[in-house]
Amino acid sequence: MWEYGFGIPDELFVRGNVPMTKEEVRAVSLAKLRLRRDSVLWDVGAGTGSISVEAALFCKEGVVYAVEKDEQALSLIAENARRFGLSNLIPVPGEAPEALFNLPSPDRIFIGGSKGRLRDIISFSCERLKEGDRVVINTVTVESACEALKALESSGFSTEMVLLYVSRAKKVKDMHMLISQNPVCVISGDFKVKGEGE
Template structure:
């Protein structure tokens, strides 16, 4: 299966999911290796975890989720896509991160009210030459993440992605805009 699994292939519920186009851009920014150790914080349905696990076949993905429904959906998607290198971690970041193995790559799809504490733990545990990618839908998240990583001597890039998807409107086709998403990538300098 190629990167960019269509959204409709995933088992979904009432838990947020990183959409296909944003997911593939975020995964691209992670620069995954075949043996990467990855944290997916705020994993939701596990869509990023599944795609990352398929790329990093000899690595492991720690799929961190606090919502019971999300944990159920992640497990269903693990079965559906037959990936065995995902470890589901039930709980709230940053608390559950402390006992996990140090990652090469971190994806943060949601950190809630503990964003700064999660960033701090991530920087403490991230291996040398590691990469962190944060997705945010608010200016506040984008600004806070960009500033935090820059203050901590990381090379930071923020992009804003605006996606529109076609929809049939009678015998015409129109474009329907989705919410803009900020993708913040942080790499340790030097």
């Protein structure tokens, strides 16, 4: 159904009333993940599964675990996986970090929703990551962005943050007006194993 790069148009996903990472933000977030063809990705707070779908399309030799506690969202993830013909996208019911306990260790983690448990999720993730593995976190509030940066840096990650402002043109009579979407912070980091005394 989709044979191109990142940034699948939003309208190609089954969405319902579940939050979804918009295509422009999705494209940047996926680029920041630096996926490999055989990556194992945990998508925490997967929503509709739009990040999971695009990652699974790219990681043809890998697997994507879409972790989500909302039942409606889980059914949308499964439906979107079917729509794009994906067998390497696995919906995982439950709340992180508990829902992560029995999953295979990842080399990439995307956190789009944490239900206020970001520090717990990062702390547990550090037990499963190897040197150079990567985490990307999207936030829409200043407080969440600060928490994400602090949590990553205190756990030994090198970090980077970009703030995305996306505006889309809307036709008004014979002109085009740019309509702003909510800004999104994309925070990424490479894991560094702490040595003795660190």
